[in-house]
């Protein structure tokens with residue numbers, strides 16, 4: 501189980517530049533901030549303008565210069581793969597129901613079979629006046645096999661994902677699960693694997709707009725066997741070329757020929 505929070509370490513100027521790009525995408529014609537979820541893979545597939553193309557390039561560059569790739573490589577002794585398909589920018593102008601994310605595991609994205617890390621990167625300070633993330637510590641009450649079985653037996657919701665509201669958390673784990681929210685300033689981030697339960701921090705009276713970026717990192721050399729091949733097909737990814745070390749962006753079939761044949 502991997503969970504780490506870092507108070508600093510990322511390039512603050514680089515993050516500020518990304519935030520400025522996002523502010524433009526997430527404002528209407530009058531300059532009013534909208535609550536949105538920007539999909540980096542959509543911007544790559546169907547860029548609406550040069551600004552979107554430049555943004556994808558900047559996001560990829562931010563990842564490969566962040567050190568998060570090395571964290572993955574050191575932790576698991578595997579080569580990192582950036583799952584650009586699941587790289588999301590979330591802009592929350594107010595915490596309305598439709599942008600609050602309930603308790604879930606990021607195994608929703610890439611299963612349990614291959615080690616996967618999420619790096620959650622706030623582009624504004626979070627945790628006091630602006631919601632960050634909240635984590636549930638199951639305190640070792642389930643083995644990883646039990647957690648996997650339990651998670652996969654939960655039904656999919658109407659968005660096709662598995663998520664738990666508070667009453668279901670209570671039913672499953674009782675009322676003594678320790679919950680922890682994080683406070684982070686820009687430049688800090690947290691990183692956790694796909695077995696860590698988390699949600700948008702619930703914060704009464706939250707005032708400020710929240711902008712956060714999520715990277716999801718998996719293994720360049722192994723496909724997960726526990727998620728349907730159709731979910732892997734045409735998935736946008738970024739990796740380093742084995743020989744030259746150069747950063748590549750491409751679809752799953754370029755790296756895993758078995759996916760394009762499925």
Ligand SMILES: O=C(O)CCC(=O)C(=O)O
Nearest residue numbers: 590601606699700701712
């Ligand atoms: O940023 C958030 O509030 C939650 C996002 C999240 O956990 C996810 O997209 O998996």
